Amino acid sequence: MIEFIHTSTLLHDDVVDESDLRRGRKTANALWGNAASVLVGDFLYSRSFQLMVELDDMRIMRILADTTNTIAEGEVLQLLNIGNADVSEAAYLAVIERKTAVLFAAATELGGILGGLPETQIAALREYGMQLGYAFQIADDLLDYVSDADTLGKNIGDDLAEGKPTLPLIYALQDASDEQRQSLRHAIEHGGLDSLDRIIASIRDSGALERTHARAVAHAAAARESLAALPASPYRDALATLADYSVQRTF
Amino acid sequence: MIEFIHTSTLLHDDVVDESDLRRGRKTANALWGNAASVLVGDFLYSRSFQLMVELDDMRIMRILADTTNTIAEGEVLQLLNIGNADVSEAAYLAVIERKTAVLFAAATELGGILGGLPETQIAALREYGMQLGYAFQIADDLLDYVSDADTLGKNIGDDLAEGKPTLPLIYALQDASDEQRQSLRHAIEHGGLDSLDRIIASIRDSGALERTHARAVAHAAAARESLAALPASPYRDALATLADYSVQRTF
Numbered sequence: 001m002i003e004f005i006h007t008s009t010l011l012h013d014d015v016v017d018e019s020d021l022r023r024g025r026k027t028a029n030a031l032w033g034n035a036a037s038v039l040v041g042d043f044l045y046s047r048s049f050q051l052m053v054e055l056d057d058m059r060i061m062r063i064l065a066d067t068t069n070t071i072a073e074g075e076v077l078q079l080l081n082i083g084n085a086d087v088s089e090a091a092y093l094a095v096i097e098r099k100t101a102v103l104f105a106a107a108t109e110l111g112g113i114l115g116g117l118p119e120t121q122i123a124a125l126r127e128y129g130m131q132l133g134y135a136f137q138i139a140d141d142l143l144d145y146v147s148d149a150d151t152l153g154k155n156i157g158d159d160l161a162e163g164k165p166t167l168p169l170i171y172a173l174q175d176a177s178d179e180q181r182q183s184l185r186h187a188i189e190h191g192g193l194d195s196l197d198r199i200i201a202s203i204r205d206s207g208a209l210e211r212t213h214a215r216a217v218a219h220a221a222a223a224r225e226s227l228a229a230l231p232a233s234p235y236r237d238a239l240a241t242l243a244d245y246s247v248q249r250t251f
Numbered sequence: 252m253i254e255f256i257h258t259s260t261l262l263h264d265d266v267v268d269e270s271d272l273r274r275g276r277k278t279a280n281a282l283w284g285n286a287a288s289v290l291v292g293d294f295l296y297s298r299s300f301q302l303m304v305e306l307d308d309m310r311i312m313r314i315l316a317d318t319t320n321t322i323a324e325g326e327v328l329q330l331l332n333i334g335n336a337d338v339s340e341a342a343y344l345a346v347i348e349r350k351t352a353v354l355f356a357a358a359t360e361l362g363g364i365l366g367g368l369p370e371t372q373i374a375a376l377r378e379y380g381m382q383l384g385y386a387f388q389i390a391d392d393l394l395d396y397v398s399d400a401d402t403l404g405k406n407i408g409d410d411l412a413e414g415k416p417t418l419p420l421i422y423a424l425q426d427a428s429d430e431q432r433q434s435l436r437h438a439i440e441h442g443g444l445d446s447l448d449r450i451i452a453s454i455r456d457s458g459a460l461e462r463t464h465a466r467a468v469a470h471a472a473a474a475r476e477s478l479a480a481l482p483a484s485p486y487r488d489a490l491a492t493l494a495d496y497s498v499q500r501t502f
Contacts (some may be wrong), residue, residue, distance in 0.1 A: 012293060016286040035267040035330050038289055042296075043262060043323035049300060049316040054472035058307055065300040079286050199402070 002107045004048035009075070009103075011041035016079065017162060056175055060110060066247060067106040074098025083163040085185040093134070096141075099171055101133025108132070108239075124229035131223035136246045138216035141166035145200055147250060157196045163188050166182060167215065171208035180206065215248040253358045255299035256319055260354075262292035264469070267330065268413060311361060320358040322459055324348025332412040336436040340421050344385070347392075352384025359383070359490075375480035379490060382474035387497045389467035392417035395462055398501060408447045414439050418466065422459035431457065468499045 011028055013019070015037050020030040029037040045068070078095045081087045108129030112122035144159045146166050159166050167187055173184055179237050180202045187199050203209065223243040228234050261281055263268070266288045271281040280288040297317070303312050314466050329346045332338045359380030363373035395410045396419045416439055424435055431453045438450050454460065474494040481487050 009293075012289050015289050022400060034285060036265050038263050039323060039326045039330060042260075043320065043327060045293075045296065046319035046353075047387045049312075050320050053309065053313045053316045058309070059302065061300075061312060065297060068297035069294065069301050072290060072297050075290045076294060079290060098405075121489045131474050209461055 001048045001064060002103065002110070003052045004044045004051070005064070006103060008041040008044040008048070009071060011037045011044070013075070015041075015090070016071065016075070017158070019158065056058045057113075059114060062105050063109060063113075067102050067135055070098050070102045073099070074080055074102075078164070081165055084165060085173065085188040085189075087165040087170065089167065092167055092170055095132060097130070098136040100137040104136065105129035112140055121230055122211060124226050126198050127226040128223050128243075131219045131226060132243055134245065135155030135216045135223060138167055138212060138219065139247045139249065142168055142212045142216065143250070144168075149156035157200060159195065160199060161191055163191050166206045167202055167212045171211045172203040172206040175206045175208060175211075176202060197220075220244060220247045227249075252299045252302045252315060253361070255295045255302070255356065256315070256322075257354060259295040259299070260322060260350075262288045266292075266328070268409070270409065286334050302411045308484040310363075311364060314357050314360060314364075321349050321353045325351070325353075329415070332416055334442075335416060335470070336424065336439040338416040338421065340418065343416065345419055347385060347388040348381070349354040351388040355384030356380035356386065358450070372481055375477050379394050379474050379494075382470045382477060383497055384465045386470035386474060386494065389418055389463060389470065390498045390500065393460060393463045393467065394421055394501070395419075396454055408451060409440055411447065411450060412442055414442050419454055419459045419463045422462045423454040425455060426457045426459060426462075448459055456463055464498070465473040469499045473493060 010022065014022060014029040015034050018029070019027050021027065022193060027037075028040070048064070050174035052064055055061075074095050074097070078099055081091065081095065105126045106129070109122055112125040117125070141159065144157065144166070158164075160169065169184065169188060172185040173181055176184060183195070183202065187195065220243045221247075224240050227240055229234050261273065265273060265278040265280040266285050269280070270278050272278065278288075279291070293400065299315070303315055315350075325346050327346070329350055332342065332346065349434075351416055356377045357380070360377035363376040368376070392410065395408065395417070420435065420439060423431055428437060434446070434450060434453065438446070471494045474497075475491050478487050478491055
């Protein structure tokens, strides 16, 4: 269910972002156009709800209906923020909580529910997923500035080119010189394609990437800590490793 | 719930069809672009599932999950048929059952379920909705050839321009002269924008529009007949009137 919801949001995202590269391959959108991407996304979305009905559990239904609605809200908020150089760190976090972290949280919470865990452990798993989601998305937004297309499997600087104010940009705006700030604001407001290399260099110079990484690491640590409510097991260890990995990955 | 699902499919349809006119006004897509149309469609879709959860009725959940999945399947099938001059009447009916009639059927079936009717009457209401859906969609596809943009509120000849083989075209291909058939096939396979008026005239000459109308009327009659299973009431009369109206409307 989670994977179908995730894939359908990616199919729709690629239409929204007009992306042509995802996971190192051409996007469905680039290969087959907007129409197929939108409709197959709708198909997977509704297929996921059919799978839920088979579970015959209204609690799970409610979590996933709320989750998908929150994701859509997050995507709309993100769209509204495009080209806005005044988006705050709090506004950015509100977007990534909605568009990303809630789906991680739903996935881990559902594991707890389906495994019949006590409510306190289900809540801990949800918190783990939420913090993992924050860590993952912040790391993802960081990779857009530090990786390269071959490693990352999508184009570097896409967020900047689209005028999408993610955390590296928000921190860079806080810490850059007046002159650099002017050029960053211009890139967000008008898209930064023509001076991409210079702008990315100025973001790197500002120390924003280190601050962004530290923020991701803090969320990964919080994810790890929430696991304390669960009994020790190889599975708990795996979840802890996953939290660390989410901020160490290079792709 | 039904209206939200319907609106979300229209928002996505306008992206898929690149339509710029709907109900006599510019489409959301034309006004705010693909991104907003896709995402707000997703929002309404998931909002509909939240409303379902509030009803706390797994039967309704199942009907609507199956319905939305079938609609998506129908939309994909329709997309695959674009530009195909060999689509049969049966294949066309399979598409409109999925993309349109099942939503009408779900709407009327749900009315019966929520009203606590006996199962035979619920089944009759479902059949009424299904037949009404066929009648509505065939009439809708007919209007694309007989109305005008001011009356219809969307552009005439859009289906032909997109190479969408609907029933008027399918019948015209069966009944046209060899020469006309060549030009119709060409229009479907390559889009008919440059000779739209001439092609529409040849479709009108073939008698295909009368055959299409008769087919819509037959489904409207079947819808009416299925109401015999329900007790007489002003509401039943209204449903019968609606069936007649679905094939008499000019917009």
